[in-house]
Amino acid sequence: MFFQHLINGIIVGGIYAMVALGYSMVYGVLQIVNWAHADVLMFATFIGLILATKLNMPVLVMIILAAAFAAILGMSVERVAYRPIKSGNRKMAVLVSALGMSTFLQNLAQLIFGSTTRQFKAIESKTYMVGGLSISNLQILILVVTAIMLLILYILVYKTKVGVAMRACSVSVNNAKLMGINTNLIISGTFAIGAFMAGVAGILIGVYYSAVYPTMGYLLGMKAFAAAILGGIGSIMGSVLGGFIIGIIECLGAGYISPAYRDAFAFLVMIVILVIRPSGLMGAKRIDKV
Amino acid sequence: MKKRKGIMLTMALMTTMATLTTGCGGAAESKSISIGASFPLTGTIAADGKTCVDAVNLAVKQENEKGGIGGKTITLVQEDDEGSPTSAASIANKFVDKSDILAVVSSYNSSCMLAQVDTYKGGHLPAISPVATTPALTGCSDYFYRTAPNDSDCGSYAAEFFESQGISKVALFYENDDYGLGIADAFTAKCEELGVEIVTVQTYVYGETVDYSTQLTATGASGAEAIFIAGCVTEQGLICEQRDDYGCKDMVILCGNGGYAPALLDYDTEGVYVQGEFDKELSEKAKTFVEEFKAEYGYEPGNWAASSYDAACIVIQAMKNCSGELTRESINEQISKITYEGVCGTYSFVNCNSSKKELMFRVENGIFTLMK
Numbered sequence: 001m002f003f004q005h006l007i008n009g010i011i012v013g014g015i016y017a018m019v020a021l022g023y024s025m026v027y028g029v030l031q032i033v034n035w036a037h038a039d040v041l042m043f044a045t046f047i048g049l050i051l052a053t054k055l056n057m058p059v060l061v062m063i064i065l066a067a068a069f070a071a072i073l074g075m076s077v078e079r080v081a082y083r084p085i086k087s088g089n090r091k092m093a094v095l096v097s098a099l100g101m102s103t104f105l106q107n108l109a110q111l112i113f114g115s116t117t118r119q120f121k122a123i124e125s126k127t128y129m130v131g132g133l134s135i136s137n138l139q140i141l142i143l144v145v146t147a148i149m150l151l152i153l154y155i156l157v158y159k160t161k162v163g164v165a166m167r168a169c170s171v172s173v174n175n176a177k178l179m180g181i182n183t184n185l186i187i188s189g190t191f192a193i194g195a196f197m198a199g200v201a202g203i204l205i206g207v208y209y210s211a212v213y214p215t216m217g218y219l220l221g222m223k224a225f226a227a228a229i230l231g232g233i234g235s236i237m238g239s240v241l242g243g244f245i246i247g248i249i250e251c252l253g254a255g256y257i258s259p260a261y262r263d264a265f266a267f268l269v270m271i272v273i274l275v276i277r278p279s280g281l282m283g284a285k286r287i288d289k290v
Numbered sequence: 291m292k293k294r295k296g297i298m299l300t301m302a303l304m305t306t307m308a309t310l311t312t313g314c315g316g317a318a319e320s321k322s323i324s325i326g327a328s329f330p331l332t333g334t335i336a337a338d339g340k341t342c343v344d345a346v347n348l349a350v351k352q353e354n355e356k357g358g359i360g361g362k363t364i365t366l367v368q369e370d371d372e373g374s375p376t377s378a379a380s381i382a383n384k385f386v387d388k389s390d391i392l393a394v395v396s397s398y399n400s401s402c403m404l405a406q407v408d409t410y411k412g413g414h415l416p417a418i419s420p421v422a423t424t425p426a427l428t429g430c431s432d433y434f435y436r437t438a439p440n441d442s443d444c445g446s447y448a449a450e451f452f453e454s455q456g457i458s459k460v461a462l463f464y465e466n467d468d469y470g471l472g473i474a475d476a477f478t479a480k481c482e483e484l485g486v487e488i489v490t491v492q493t494y495v496y497g498e499t500v501d502y503s504t505q506l507t508a509t510g511a512s513g514a515e516a517i518f519i520a521g522c523v524t525e526q527g528l529i530c531e532q533r534d535d536y537g538c539k540d541m542v543i544l545c546g547n548g549g550y551a552p553a554l555l556d557y558d559t560e561g562v563y564v565q566g567e568f569d570k571e572l573s574e575k576a577k578t579f580v581e582e583f584k585a586e587y588g589y590e591p592g593n594w595a596a597s598s599y600d601a602a603c604i605v606i607q608a609m610k611n612c613s614g615e616l617t618r619e620s621i622n623e624q625i626s627k628i629t630y631e632g633v634c635g636t637y638s639f640v641n642c643n644s645s646k647k648e649l650m651f652r653v654e655n656g657i658f659t660l661m662k
Contacts, residue, residue: 001507001508001511004507004510004511004536005504005507008503008504008507011503012501012503115333115336115337116337116524116553117524117528119527119531119556119557125534125535127534127535127539134510134535134536134537135535136534136535138535139535209500209501209528209532210528210531210532210557211500211524211528216500219498251503251504254504254505255504255507255508258493259492259493259494259504259505259508260466260493260494260495262499262504
């Protein structure tokens, strides 16, 4: 049973990791928390649901299109809610704007799609028994897609010129601008990449649980945000690590202690780690100059 | 000068109050009788609240078409309690203060009903709930009745079912609130009595939990032969949907009465047992109700719609039974001694609870089929 809980934990952990990256990358570049991130995820999942059920699209095409929609929505959120007010030192204004955007998207989704939980049966579920453990094709799909997405992101950030520009922005946007980097483009790109990954994660989790609903982003986003903080917000490797830690610990805690406290375990881990290492597991110490 | 102003003000106030009182007296003798209805019409359970209000509206409309009560038409005063006890409590005060409201059909959530019940008692206003199922409401007020089943009956009924099927090891899933706990407690007690072993107890959060991997993994390893789910339809559907992946595929599943709704059929629930209280094939009356409801609103009524319809009809019948003046007191007295043949069966009330029977259904070929 331990290994079965472990598998469950790794799978949700992978999802958390993908969502956490979006929070972390945006924070790395702009030092703001993009609260609307989880709601972009929810919107993309609904779009995926519509593409799959109304237009009968093949799964892979559906995932890519819906995630692309998420990317566009993510960029629009940045353009509408953050860019106009982020000049100067107005972090509080951006924070409030982000919360407003989140509420707006959630209510818009309720208005358009209704508040009931929809089912998402894009893939027929099959279960395989491997050495006493049961694993389904959906779980394998989630693992494979998560691995591919993380690999692509790694190559993008550490092996390409765009990646260098992104990392430069995360050190200092102003200095990056002086070096001739089109920082607005890089910021938009960061939002797009984060939202794309969130879109993929949203669809995978929607299909895995067969549940899509307007508030689905809330708890998922909170856990992913906890993962990003735990790993050290701003650090890509940290977010991935944080996602897996939160996923595995909450599944083991729920399995061995009580499922009623499942969410509490996730946040408890975050608090404990922050007490020991205030900047997260892999976060660099950042000194705020006032 | 100042003193005189004070006197004048007092006089003015008194005149206003006197006018207001007469105003109220006038309203009571008006042509119309009002029934209050408090249900969640916005928020996450808005859809469930709407189906109840639709059913109550249908009952009122049908009565008005027949000419109303003693020539007076019935007006339905609808309020949205949002499923929140705070809103429900203020609505109860509003209903009690409006003297032309003579009876109330309310509410959906047990917690809302608990918040309202003392206010109705204080205002001597009879209230009847189609959906509030918590055992805490049993015998709590002389002015409260319910067409809803009692959770403790549902729990015992489920335990008896497992015993009759020769199942000796069950897993209990319950939603972590009054509703789930009420059923789960009764189920546990009855299982002990009958010698059915509960091998694992799993909980989840209503409206939040979508991932049942840990619960189902534990169940798969526990050696249970069956799962009983005390909760609402979405969660029950999701558990049924996800069970295959965790070695729970061949277990017998029984859903508590929260699952007796068309939404359950959208999930992978073939062969699943469900408790309920309304069988549309039960009687001619039930068949007619289903047809009329469908014609009016374009969708099929479920368990709670039928229960709401009966609740409204009982109020109306009690009003008709009143021989003398129609007051809150006289209506309450009539409800307390009524025997009414509704669409779900025969009702009479003891300690707030109705004598309605629990039924067992099974999902066969995508529809609920009554088990004999």
